[in-house]
């Protein structure tokens with residue numbers, strides 16, 4: 001899956017361009033940088049590659065979410081609906097702007113269940129934040145409809161689904177704003193980095209200022225810039241942007257390898273009738289960075305995980321249900337509102353009530369799900385070997401369990 005697997009001369013060349021000028025900052029130093037503007041170039045490449053009007057790079061994907069929420073005027077007391085299966089960055093970003101995360105059930109698309117979203121809307125709901133998990137996408141048609149009906153902001157966290165599309169549009173460019181992460185394990189990496197994408201100039205201008213201490217970037221130099229609002233520092237460096245520039249040019253290659261490898265591996269699991277696959281709202285648009293599959297019960301899934309571990313083939317197969325970072329049942333720090341600094345009484349109260357509810361619909365899905373990360377480095381021979389081994393483990397467990405029954 002991650003772009004770092006195909007890191008090479010191209011990345012080195014882009015980084016060397018920056019090292020030769022010695023200007024590691026994305027703003028200013030117009031003379032000494034000798035025309036080298038990697039962050040600007042990467043932003044233009046993001047717009048061109050994903051079909052959005054504006055792109056604002058950030059230091060990481062979490063900062064991209066925080067920046068987007070700030071620019072979208074999401075703040076104190078606003079409720080943001082998010083899925084129970086995601087990465088902790090979702091609630092971290094919501095809390096960082098003073099808003100209240102409202103987790104809801106997922107469905108077999110592994111993303112927001114539109115019915116659960118409808119049921120969670122209150123007079124304080126400001127935003128719906130689908131998280132396009134594991135390379136695929138949420139049901140954007142339904143979510144757009146809900147947001148239009150209720151006049152809500154739609155912010156897409158597409159950090160894990162770079163290159164996926166929904167009905168021909170790139171995920172991350174469909175809502176009011178969308179984000180990618182370019183951290184080390186994403187489809188395109190900068191080492192660390194992220195981006196906010198939008199088609200709304202006003203949102204972009206706010207992101208541009210917010211990520212750089214509020215600079216309006218209209219002065220003759222940085223000291224002469226004005227600060228129309230309070231900002232922060234979420235800037236990306238030129239070195240990170242340089243890596244991303246080489247990587248984004250390789251995206252078509254990454255996606256084509258991912259799709260080939262995913263399809264080949266899937267063909268082995270498809271031979272087992274007890275296995276189902278994740279629902280993909282637009283099959284054509286799957287970026288295929290993961291193959292997510294379900295067993296008939298939680299007990300069988302745990303047994304398969306244990307057997308894969310015993311046979312040393314578990315690496316790269318994620319049982320998210322037991323993962324401390326991705327699934328709500330493991331977020332004890334959040335359920336108990338444990339933070340290093342003081343939070344408002346309102347936030348503490350809502351965290352304790354929103355995150356200690358039962359999420360049995362999501363449990364029933366996640367406890368049966370394994371996601372296999374698709375490597376760009378696999379050869380066909382390795383995939384065939386992997387597919388045979390995985391299928392053998394699954395068949396063994398199914399047989400053992402039915403014998404035991």
Ligand SMILES: Cc1ncc(COP(=O)(O)O)c(C=O)c1O
Pocket residue numbers: 060061062063086087089090131157159160181182183193194
């Ligand atoms: C769904 C999702 N959102 C946000 C992030 C945050 O990105 P970053 O690690 O660049 O801060 C991640 C990172 O794994 C993620 O998976």
